[in-house]
Amino acid sequence: MKSYLFLLLILAIGFKFYSFSFLITLLVISFLIFFHELGHFLAAKHMKVDVEIFSIGFGKAIFKKTYKNTEYRLSALPLGGYVKLKGQDDLNPGEKNYEPNSYNTLSPLARIYILFAGPFFNFFLAFLLYIAIGFLGVQKLAPIIGSIAPNSAAEKANLQVGDTIMAINGVAIQSFEEISKLVHAKTTILDIKRDGALIKVTLTPQIDEGYNEFYQKVQKPLIGIAPKGEFVTIYHQGFTSLKYAYEESMEASLLIFKGLAKIISGELDAKNMGGIITMVDVTSKAANTSIVVLFLITALISINLGVLNLLPIPALDGGHILFNLYEFIFKKEVPKVCFEYLSYFGMALLLALMVFVTYNDLTRFMSNQ
Structure with missing residues (x-):
């Protein structure tokens, strides 16, 4: 009862x-x-x-x-x-x-x-x-530049609002969130689409304060750009769907393990649980x-x-x-x-x-x- x-x-x-x-x-x-x-x-x-x-x-x-x-x-x-x-x-x-x-x-x-x-x-x-x-x-933020930080690597390389980032060091990207995974503190080549034309821009990301996947402030290499806010639907079909599923499963699993480790070590507040x-x-x-x-x-x-x-x-x-x-x-x-x-x-x-x-x-x- x-x-x-x-x-x-x-x-x-x-x-x-x-x-x-x-x-x-x-x-x-x-x-x-x-x-x-x-x-x-x-x-x-x-x-x-x-x-x-x-x-x-x-x-x-x-x-x-x-x-x-x-x-x-x-x-x-x-x-x-x-x-x-x-x-x-x-x-x-x-x-x-x-x-x-x-x-x-x-x-x-x-x-x-x-x-x-x-x-x-x-x-x-x-x-x-x-x-x-x-x-x-799945809908993701499009890799279109919406704003550029003053004195950033992006400003020094003359990137412009409205530029679409097509690839980083030869690796094609489809969403804005992929950018941070490919940016390192070394010379970086961006394939940019601007006004219908494809151009290459070379820059060196600057170490500055950013956020990790747990929204903790960390020092990391940054280009100095923010998304425009437009979305794009990304599809993974055929055999590419298996690779996508494997990568997403691994990434989610590792994120949970990292989160637990940070809670145990005291880096993250247990109130987040x-x-x-x-x-x-x-x-x-x-x-x-x-x-x-x-x-x-x-x-x-x-x-x-x-x-x-x-x-x-x-x-x-x-x-x-x-x-x-x-x-x-x-x-x-x-x-x-x-x-x-x-x-x-x-x-x-x-x-x-x-x-x-x-x-x-x-x-x-x-x-x-």
Whole structure:
């Protein structure tokens, strides 16, 4: 009963702030969870491990059906999901079952294969979404100069407002954001389109104060230009869509790892961390924008889930992978007492993290109202 009441409360709040786009958000979150758990499910089936429960959501089951010894559930709280393998119980980590077709009868590498499959499916889903985005086309700022900073490299090289940058050091570009990736503190040759004519301009970017991908002030080589504000739709079709999807997936993954490292080191304020409320807010707004923006946000969330699940926290896939690596290297299981304490510590850490990011979410949400 409590699960149903909580579900009604979630729906009421969601519809109040986001109208029917909230339904799309629930579908997106549920699909991301389904795809993650599908990875674990298929890997477990491949290793002949019995899957007792496959649930989308937590709490009271709204719908359930048993097929080939697996109970499939759609549960009331659409904020998570799980697969329960024979011989594995995360809520009671000290209890292990070694019956036939159980998780614990597998070798450490086979268990790692099952554990890694969930995050891998998150990365794979993002890869597929980026392929779709490439075919649909994504809007980017056109590489047209809108303003030039005084005493900058651009001004000294006589660049002009309205110039279109076609290539940098022979590398063709299509959007303004590609410029910063190709600019270094050395002689640079720009292919410029001006009044229909193509010209070459040579300049040396100057080290000055700019911003990195986390909007931190840093010293970096700059040309000294700003975009005009015009947009261009860029398509990646055929085999180029695979390259685009791979590069975007890698870039997003590395960005998340860098962000986590900066938060841990104290370079970024932990208040920047967001949880389920931020996810719902961003996804619901994206649903009202366009299918491409929705796909972009979904891909980023999927990669985020993949990265976070690989963190070496005992209650997550990454923590269990670490335990199995220990067993593989030292040819013995992690001591039972140590395994239990670390597992409970991981659960407590995750609960504390959830409370913290929810507090951040609520603070941001209330300040924006």
